[in-house]
Amino acid sequence: MSNFREAQNQAHPNKTSTLMLALIVILIMNVSLQIWLLYTALNNALAENTDIAFPAFIASFVLFLIGAGWLYFLPNQVRRKNINF
Amino acid sequence: MATDEKDNHWKEDFPIEQLEATQVTRRDFAKFLCLVSGGLATGSGYVAVKANFFPPEKVQGEHLVCKKSELPKGGTRSFVITGSTIPYILIRLETDEFRAYEQKCTHLSCAVFYMPKSGKIECPCHDGWFDALTGEVLAGPPPRPLPRLEVVIKGEDIYVKEFETNAANPFNTSST
Structure with missing residues (x-):
């Protein structure tokens, strides 16, 4: 069995950390944008300006799909071998 | 061990x-x-x-609130419309004009009160202020003007009905 991934992880121990940080930062940015969209849509809807609500929902949903697709790139958990209790 | x-x-x-x-x-x-x-x-x-x-329901028809003589100048009267639980406030301004607004602050729904002789409506929760003549926000955190009802005077009786913004005259004052 190939030990390429294991060797890579040993050679570049910070790579997983960098990837994880980038993923989390982008997810936080997505969520911030969604909070702003929801706040704006709600305020406008209550002021009887409903035109903005549907585009805001579409934008929010697209951001969610981006976030969900983004999880595909989560680095695999590094499994420890030979767990001894 | x-x-x-x-x-x-x-x-x-x-x-x-x-x-x-x-x-x-x-x-x-x-x-x-x-x-x-x-x-x-x-x-x-x-x-x-x-x-x-599912837009919010509009007030249908005219509703009697009270008689003119029951409300002194600078006085207010709380009321609800039959079939609804939304609290409203009727204000008789010092200029002898009548205004009716929803008594819920547009910030966090606290009850608002007319401050006599100031021409302003106050929300005491977070120090929000509205213009008693138009319902517009003057100061504080409220994001929108107070929802307004139109006041109709018929002889001695005061009625309220749905406020319809007139494009030519958005602050319709014909009801006074």
Whole structure:
């Protein structure tokens, strides 16, 4: 069995950390944008300006799909071998 | 050692170390952020559906509030419209004009009060101020003007009805 991934992880121990940080930062940015969209849509809807609500929902949903697709790139958990209790 | 003699098979059934059980991994955090993102998208969808397909009901017809003589200048009167639970406030300004507004601040729905002789409506919760003549926000955190009803005077009786904004004269004063 190939030990390429294991060797890579040993050679570049910070790579997983960098990837994880980038993923989390982008997810936080997505969520911030969604909070702003929801706040704006709600305020406008209550002021009887409903035109903005549907585009805001579409934008929010697209951001969610981006976030969900983004999880595909989560680095695999590094499994420890030979767990001894 | 005494601990070695104990039966430690439970550790095989629950092979999770204490550190792993209490620590939130970055993977879990990323997944949780995605869950929050889904929740916000659902919330936006709810707002869109509610705003477009279930608009708030308008006040139908005219409703008697009280007689003119029951309300002194600078005085206010709270009322609700039959079949609704929304509290309203009728104000007789010092200039002898009548105004009716929803008695819920547009910030966090606190009850608002007319401050006599000032021409202003106050929300005491977060120091929000509205113009008693138009309902516009003067100061504080409220994001929108107070929802307004139109006041109709018929002889001695004061009625209210749905306020319809006139494009040529948005602050319709014909009701005074």
